[in-house]
Amino acid sequence: MEALVRPLSRLHAWLLPWRCLLCGDAGGDGLDLCHACAAELPRNTSCCACCALPLPSAVAMCGACQRKPPPWDAAWAPFRYGWPLDRLEARYKFGRDLAAGRTLARLWQCAVPPVARPALILPVPLHRARLRQRGYNQALELARPLGRALDIPVRHDGLLRSRATVAQTELDAAARRRNVYGAFALRDGAPLPPHVVLLDDVMTTGATLAECARVLKRAGVARVDVWALARAPSSRQR
Template sequence: MKGTSLVDGWPARALRVLLPARCLLCGARGAEGRDLCGACAEDLALNQPACARCALPLAVTSPLCAACIKVPPPFAAAWAPFRYGHPLDLLEARFKFRADLAAGRVLSHLLVIRAGIDAPTLPDAIVPIPLHRARLRTRGYNQALELARPLAAALGLPLRHDLLVRARATDAQSALDAKARRRNVRGAFALSDDAALPAHVALFDDVMTTGATLREAALTLRRAGVARVDAWALARAP
């Protein structure tokens, strides 16, 4: 799979030629060649306004949220173009847990489109959050890596999936509260052997909930000497 997008490779392109696009959410004809209709696309909530440091959705426009003012996170800025909720959560679950490549392709296209509209400060490289080898064997793919591939290509950035490794297996974050999430990922990441470190990287995950995973990965990179780490995600939970 190296160098080829799981969600937008030649089999997916061939199917789009043979079969008309249909909305994965309601079954209507897809818009703009995507498996998503215009009405369902409008139901996706953009993450605006949001904290510039952690991408937390805000009720009113403000540079930073109260938490980032009080205790700044280890990343310099964050970008998550969508708010995590219905109906984006349905597409995300289909891709992440049911290996629905059509859903992954829709999410990738949405991510690339938003990057063209409100692209953040570009880093030297994009670093997807890695899965532990045991979970990778079970799932068969890393959803963060597959979403990051088209984004990196569209922005003309290196995709450094060789930079970080998941040093130990962790419990699924979805079943844990914020405090338990922080404990769960503590010490979970390590640098690959002889990895060349860019000065500025953007960590990428599919969904940023409490930010615990991205924070721990950012700390690992900062301690290793990366000057600036940003946090990127497809969506940010309220």
Template sequence: MSDRPGGFFSALGRALLPLRCLACQEPGAAGLDLCPACRAALPWNHSACARCALPLPRPAPRCGRCAGARPPQAAARAVFLHAAPVDQLHRRLKFHGDLAAGRLLGQLLAEGLAGAARPQALVPLPLHRSRLRQRGYDQALELARPLARALRLPLLDGRLARGRATAPQSRLDAAARRRNVRGAFEILAGPSLPAHLALFDDVMTTGATLQEAALALRRAGVQRVDLWVLARA
């Protein structure tokens, strides 16, 4: 049974209502609110750098940028490119609170990450409390919850925190993004963290925010941090 109020009745409603593609409104299929045509059009990120998930002509252990650097993460998996129809579904969740879109993306995430190296726990990248108050929910957490359940991973929500508010990264170039998030994350008091964690966010662009959070986890004693994201911009 769902751990949310009304979860049973929501699940019952989904079971009784016909599946409907959230991208084009055609009938859904295979247990998803996604039609076969839109499923075939999903922009899977199968060919990428294994260290930062940058799309490449062919899969590689490291891209040119990662070959000349020592990023704090051991590996990165971006399930999709940030392209249609995933980008549309993501915007519906992030800016309009569309939990049906979030549920579908969570199902696709579980499918795409089923073969990833399994961490001991999943850590969602947190919003600063001021941004959380403004938006009312955390889209990364809304995706991480069903993903953790599907992969049977503990969800460590509340141990990684943003110690200060930062400017929106979308307005900044790559160098400014790194400066903007430097020292922005902190680890809150609690039991020792597992040795291997996956840090989850919805979208990765340059990776500056995720890498800064991964660095905070490494400094707290985590031996291996993998980056998992819905989509790579």
């Protein structure tokens, strides 16, 4: 297989050379990002192990998690939500830029995953009305290549968004919690393993992931982790 992949990669680079989505320069390392822009991506190397909140140094639990532990068990977010990753994310999520989505997916695949491996990945679902409007679920499209890279199955229909909610973007933490309360449910008869990951593109306050985690815990899932491509560097949580 490798003997076939290398010539195909060279052919792709010749016919459709990688081009940086941020500055327009030549891309590198099989990405539509140049080396300079890729070097600016904000890595989330120092963070809370419980909620992935960016911190000056890595800790087991930040102050917010110590005061009120989240309903999940551990979090992984390899990037901080900041320049220039936030620009790629906005183009992917709201601008239907699938090239940006492929680049974000590839960046996530290149990150070092947690040691504890789940048996299943569940992307945070969109309501059917939002799915019709956007045309795709950005969390699912990131989960599929990551699941293949890690050899972890991905289920797109394990969780349902049972009612439509307004966009979380302009809401504060308390309003976000109210907005998603009771908005998710398990599909009837969906068997779940004891260790499940909830996956989303960006984690801000964690309200959406927390509501999904509660649904899984009530269904008897022993361990629920949350994975997001990027974590917003905000201390206003839960």
